[in-house]
Amino acid sequence: MTPPRPDRSALTDDELVRLVRGGETDAFAEIVRRTRRSAYLLARRITRNHEDADDVVQESYVKAFRALDRFTPDAAIAPWLLTIVARTALSSLRSVKRRAASALDDPGPDGGAPLADRIADPASDPGALARRLEVERAFGRLSEEHRVILAMRVDGDLSYASIAGALGLPIGTVMSRLARAREALVEQMSKYRKVIPDER
Amino acid sequence: MSVNQPHPPHEDLFAYRDGELKADRRVVIEAHVLGCHTCRELIDDVSRMEADLSVGAPVPKDAYFERLSEQVMAKVAAADTAPSHERRRPEAEAEWEEKRELKPKLPWFALVSTASAAAAVIVVGVLLVREGAVWRRAPSVAVLERSAPDAARSRAPGDSESARSRAGRREAKKREDRAAPPPASIPSRGLKAAVGGEKGKLDAKNEADELNANKQVALGSGAVEEKPKTQENLKEGENQQRAGQAALEKLSSARDKDSSLRAAAPEASQALAPVPLGAEPVGESLKALLQRYGLPLVWGPGVSDDVVLRAEPALRNLYRIGGASSASDSARVRLYLAESARVRAGAAPDSAAIDEIVHHYRRAIRLAGNDAELRRVAAERLQDFLNELGDEPELHSP
Numbered sequence: 001m002t003p004p005r006p007d008r009s010a011l012t013d014d015e016l017v018r019l020v021r022g023g024e025t026d027a028f029a030e031i032v033r034r035t036r037r038s039a040y041l042l043a044r045r046i047t048r049n050h051e052d053a054d055d056v057v058q059e060s061y062v063k064a065f066r067a068l069d070r071f072t073p074d075a076a077i078a079p080w081l082l083t084i085v086a087r088t089a090l091s092s093l094r095s096v097k098r099r100a101a102s103a104l105d106d107p108g109p110d111g112g113a114p115l116a117d118r119i120a121d122p123a124s125d126p127g128a129l130a131r132r133l134e135v136e137r138a139f140g141r142l143s144e145e146h147r148v149i150l151a152m153r154v155d156g157d158l159s160y161a162s163i164a165g166a167l168g169l170p171i172g173t174v175m176s177r178l179a180r181a182r183e184a185l186v187e188q189m190s191k192y193r194k195v196i197p198d199e200r
Numbered sequence: 201m202s203v204n205q206p207h208p209p210h211e212d213l214f215a216y217r218d219g220e221l222k223a224d225r226r227v228v229i230e231a232h233v234l235g236c237h238t239c240r241e242l243i244d245d246v247s248r249m250e251a252d253l254s255v256g257a258p259v260p261k262d263a264y265f266e267r268l269s270e271q272v273m274a275k276v277a278a279a280d281t282a283p284s285h286e287r288r289r290p291e292a293e294a295e296w297e298e299k300r301e302l303k304p305k306l307p308w309f310a311l312v313s314t315a316s317a318a319a320a321v322i323v324v325g326v327l328l329v330r331e332g333a334v335w336r337r338a339p340s341v342a343v344l345e346r347s348a349p350d351a352a353r354s355r356a357p358g359d360s361e362s363a364r365s366r367a368g369r370r371e372a373k374k375r376e377d378r379a380a381p382p383p384a385s386i387p388s389r390g391l392k393a394a395v396g397g398e399k400g401k402l403d404a405k406n407e408a409d410e411l412n413a414n415k416q417v418a419l420g421s422g423a424v425e426e427k428p429k430t431q432e433n434l435k436e437g438e439n440q441q442r443a444g445q446a447a448l449e450k451l452s453s454a455r456d457k458d459s460s461l462r463a464a465a466p467e468a469s470q471a472l473a474p475v476p477l478g479a480e481p482v483g484e485s486l487k488a489l490l491q492r493y494g495l496p497l498v499w500g501p502g503v504s505d506d507v508v509l510r511a512e513p514a515l516r517n518l519y520r521i522g523g524a525s526s527a528s529d530s531a532r533v534r535l536y537l538a539e540s541a542r543v544r545a546g547a548a549p550d551s552a553a554i555d556e557i558v559h560h561y562r563r564a565i566r567l568a569g570n571d572a573e574l575r576r577v578a579a580e581r582l583q584d585f586l587n588e589l590g591d592e593p594e595l596h597s598p
Contacts, residue, residue, distance in 0.1 A: 025273075025276060025277060026273075028273065028276055029269060029273050032268075032269050032272050032273070033265075033269060036265050036268055036269060036272075037259070037265065040260065040265070040268070041257050041259070044257070044258065045257065050258075050260075051519055054268070054519075055530075055563065055567075057268065057272075058268070058271055058272055058275060061272040061275070061276065062272070062275050062276060062279050065276045065279055066279055095559075095562070128252075131252055132252045132255055132256040133256070135249050135252040135253050135256065136252075136253065136256045138249075139253060150250075150253075153218070153250075154250045154253050154254060155253075155254070155257065159220065160215070160218070160220045175211040175214075175215055175220075176211050178211075178214060179209070179210040179211045179213075179214050182210070182214055182246050183210060185246070185249055186242070186245055186246065186249070189245075189249060
């Protein structure tokens, strides 16, 4: 049986990285714990299905572990890690153009209800629910390029510099591509509002 | 005030909203936004949409993340044993990933096998060579039968014919491509790989060849590409052979013990039956699921299409809930998913089906790790599928 890992929740990212570099591999578990949710959400948003997101996240952590020697001390670990996740997810997307994923109808990662049911929070008003569903659909209609950059910004909360690094683009291109992606999202939503004028 | 001025570019508006503008530019944009209802509304709209996107994101339950952590740490522990020179830069890794395309991928854990694991592979290989198993596929079938006894026995005649024919063509080509090695060189080569370790490691730039080489080692053929030996190499080989002989005797002794146990207690001997080399044990959840449907641990040609289709939802669900407890388990599930997709797609799969099938096979190959048998089956099935599509050269394309 695996012995319980020591509690390292009080340590800073930097201290954790130093421990891992010093050979205490177990300290990496705390890094995983702190970042796994964002990593999954980003991977899920880019790949648009749970199975691939799961693969991408696991692969990304292994890459991050192996590249930890090159992590700049005193920098935040999450953006660095999420950059690896984004790259890995992109690589996964490029490797094969898979079936069109339907994020809304895809069963949840625990085999539970589809997304459409999950975001149907009984406490929320019907208007908000409809809007969330429509934003998700509108996002799904964006080009891959726009979806990826929006995911990196919205789900990864990555800075322009991190996005530029991950995508190998100048920051100026990131700014303009992100702007185009947001314009496209607004346009998709405005089509929806024309169909349902009372929604706003 | 700013209302009458032209609106700033959206790039600046959104960068202002994201806090990404430099101080001097921020002041200018802020002044405009404060006085411009249109720009404020645009920023508010985008903020609301992005908030809705975040809220709508499917967040798994905590249990999933706990399992994810465990799986990651298991992989990290394995990666921790990798020699540092085998580690690649993440940037190079991404480029490398993209270049691999449809070639059967060797997973990272194939590159991190320890010298002891390699030694075990080769020593067993030598054993098989001694038993005259060179170039025969018998060990492979034996492994298949261990994991899928019914499937191996009930293999459709057409399938096995076709498999034999393919195997025959491959072997003929190999024989043409290499000079026949002297008998003594077979074990010495194998032992050299075992002791040297690095000689047997895989070259990521030529995966198709690696796959074959690895397959041959796993099958105990030992007859991987032979280079002309210098006197020094031969001496080294002899030393390694002597070292390996001791290991071999230990293994033979263990095998004898195993045989007596088999005679005394069949159930116990079943437990002692050798597992595929480098394979991870099959997780209990997956094992139970496969048993429920009467499926072997690794898909085989005799497996009924109907059963695969019936098992598919359960397999998908197992994958989703993290019930595939190891990379090998995931590979087994992926292999089954590829097969079920193939059955569903029929004789003329559309492009989406092709993508799905190829994707599952490729993931199976990558996730199979050191499980040479599982990787071989997935790679052969991928090749077989591509052949059916009339796309054979793709697997070997640079």
